[in-house]
Amino acid sequence: MIRLAARTLRFRAGGFLAAFLAMLLGAAMVMACGGLMETGVRTSMEAGRLADADVVVTGDPGFDVPNMGYTAVLTERVRVEADLVDSIGAMPGVAEATGRVFDDPAPPGTVDAVVVVAAPDADVDRLHEDIEAALPEGAVAYAGDRRGLAERPEALTGSEALVSLAGVFGAMALMVSLFGVASMLALSVRQRHRELALLRAVGGTPGQVRSLVLGETLILATVAALVAVLPGRWLGAFILQGLIDAEVVTEGVRFHLGWIPTLIAVASALLAALGGAYVAGRRAAGIRPTQALADAGLPERRPIGVGGVLVGVCLLAGGTALAIVTMTALSGLYASATGMPAAVVWAIGLAAISPLLTRPLAAVLQWPLRALTGQPGRLAMLNARASIDRTAAVVAPVVVLCGTATGVLYMQSTDREAALQAYADGLKPDVIVTAEQGVTPELRERISAIPGVSGASDYARSAGYLEQPPEDSYRWDAWSLQGVTPEGIGAIVPITVTHGNVADLHGDAVALNALEAAELGVDVGDSLAVRMGDNRSRDLEVVALFAADDDYDTMVLAADVLAEHTTAGRVTSVLVAADGTVPVDELMAEIANRTAGLSGVAVHDREALFTMFAETQRTQHFATYVIVAMIVAYSAISVVNALASSTVARRREFGLQRLTGSTRAQVLRMLTVEGLLTALIGIILGSLSAGVTTVAFSVGRADTLFPSGSPVVYAAVAGFAVALSLLATLLPGWWATRHRPVQAAAAM
């Protein structure tokens, strides 16, 4: 059958274009994800300032989370003892070992890295191994293209994000690819049903017809996967650059796509395509041989089957379950994890049963459309309603397009709004003062003394892990650590202390959420062991408990204590709360005035803090855009494919219409109205799907029925759907009517 498949493909290359594009897109996406994953795993970097080193030794940023079997990457620079410089320098094969401190001053007795230059005759790989073996606990040695990690350990955090992102993208790409390929192949099978029936009539077994479809797909998918290697590489590098621009991935990380991920990507793209072909092949194998004898070439009426309704209802039920989980989940923070899949599943489910909904919607829409469009509109309505299945086939991808794109984009804006709101609620400063050299008590006091200031607090942030008491194993995420000055805390962080006293927040002290404390079984006076961001452990005594939401997993520490464990090693900002007696801009001017003599001091308004915060959120946003772009691309191919092929198949009908007196312009006008109707039905159903899931998301995430976001997004999605439908009808319509009507009517 593979020979027959090859001949068919060669003959109807154009008919397989859509399926090919779908496979190409899927394969390129999978390839890109493979590359991103390898990039994340290898984290090879430009050596930067360490280009002269053969081996670099630095602190190990990995922390084995207790009970998890999982190594977390810490957020701050992990330094090594300065003694290491001498002990490494004394090792055989080392020409020179020097301690290096990068940007921020290292605490006494430590260095950021030990730069090792190998002796001229030494084998660098061997030396690397020897040094690694000789290193004490908590230090690592990098060589080759990982040397840059010593300067920018944060690249490892980015790599972690990259690996999980690539995994999620890859899985979605494969899923969408499977459905995309299945639907394109199903259309190509439908278009050729007489041919396949003929094959059955002259002795092709159902199995042979199935293997014909599989064979075609195998050839097509192999070519697509091979062609996808280069675009996949570009796409991967492009996404990496996007992530670097969004500061998710550290500048200097190099894109890597080796042959193993390439092979795996090719294999999984092939498997996804074959999975799609299996679905389409089953349908092809079910074609009755007598269909070859049917006298006309008209597509058979294919009302939606029981199976289709069942699949649609199951998907809708699944999507609703996801939406309910989203709505009622304990923590709003995880709403995206179920909300976005809910939007996709609902849209696909609604698309599956859209043949049932298209007819009533067309009946309702006919009145306004007729009134607006006159005669061509009447004919278009008759056509659309007479061949409701054809209309429904085009409506389905529009539903998926609108439902997912609108749903996912509005969930994202709702999420961003909610996160900003939570951040704003959690932090009440009106002015932020930054000091590059570090905040001195004197600076803070000077600010506190200004009239109109109700409080001023140092502010530092980091992240860490709880070592004692042991936690339940569900926590993968780090605790957020906030450093404040106890005297000013009341004006800065809106917490209500329930036990203990925040004024005691000096030295090795910590305050935490009363709910979390209850879960951990600790109370005021108990001690916690916390692994700080620089991989040093610190025992902290609980001095206060406060009331907050259960997902406020923040420990509040003294700012100077926390700063010791950060890369900067010092506190660089002061948060200032106003008492309302002086307008904020006047207050800012006064602070600027009083601190004018100090170098490196700058005064910002509240927005600056949010801007900084919003930037840290870009990871997810960029990921969302890529996913939406992919879904849009697949739906666009489906819409164009379905519309264009059905329009071209109607050549004869257009010819007859023109023979009976329609002008070409009238035919095209009629097609315009049909395209509009199709787009409108799709948009209505898509909006229904997006509406249901987005409201559920909004309730779960932000406790409000109204999702946030700009109406421009909706207008853009709807406009895109309309433009796509019209383009995909009118272009082939124009092409199909280019001949004289007599020829067209006689064709076929």
Add this chain to the structure above:
Amino acid sequence: MPVLEATVDRAAAVALTNVSKTYGRPRRAVTALDAVTIGFARGAFTAVMGPSGSGKSTLLHCAAGLDRATSGAVHLDGQDIGGLDEKQLAMLRRDRIGFIFQAFNLLPALTVTQNVLLPLELAGRRPDRGRLSEILHRVSLGERGRHRPAELSGGQQQRVAIARALITEPAVVFADEPTGALDTRTARDVLTLLRETVQDAGQTIVMVTHDPAAASYADRVVFLADGRLAGEIREPTAEAVAEQMTRLGAWADDGRGGVGSRGRR
């Protein structure tokens, strides 16, 4: 049903015994074939005629294993095909049966040669080059082996279909309105070709048609009306066939009876 079986000629290439075919749900069933018992003799050219809706196409579908009879038995070359599954039926069709349809007989992607060899290829059998060129020659397409269907006229396409039907040396060739889409002159050529394969090679042919002129090429014409046998004519002439059709009410209002005829050879 021993009594009925006895009435069927078991030596026939195709034998239908008490075959009924109904479509649709039990309550609103439409009976297309109503207990038809008929045999098609080996080496004979039989035409099946009847007005639209008389069940003649259904008869062909059931006899050829394209469709399953609701009840009754179909024997093809002595084999009961009632118990065969889809795969076995497909294999039976490619080995024992040739098909010629009214139109859309050929796969547009394949050349003439590839179309003719399709049943052999589906069976995984190696084509006999000599036999291929002999058959192409017989249908006067010796020079056109590399052409695609789109490059051929309607008559030429039907001749390719005949070549494909004959390539496996089938027990029976079923033709469904093989001249329905052709002009009179081309139709005559195609029918003559079919007639010759019966006469020269002893091929069994069963042809469904509504054209008395086409039917007159057969050795025997059987008539169907409302799913039942309605008489037969041996050694038919177009006039006799047309007369019988008129009697069956086939052309009550469109006066298509007056089709050109031919003299018996």
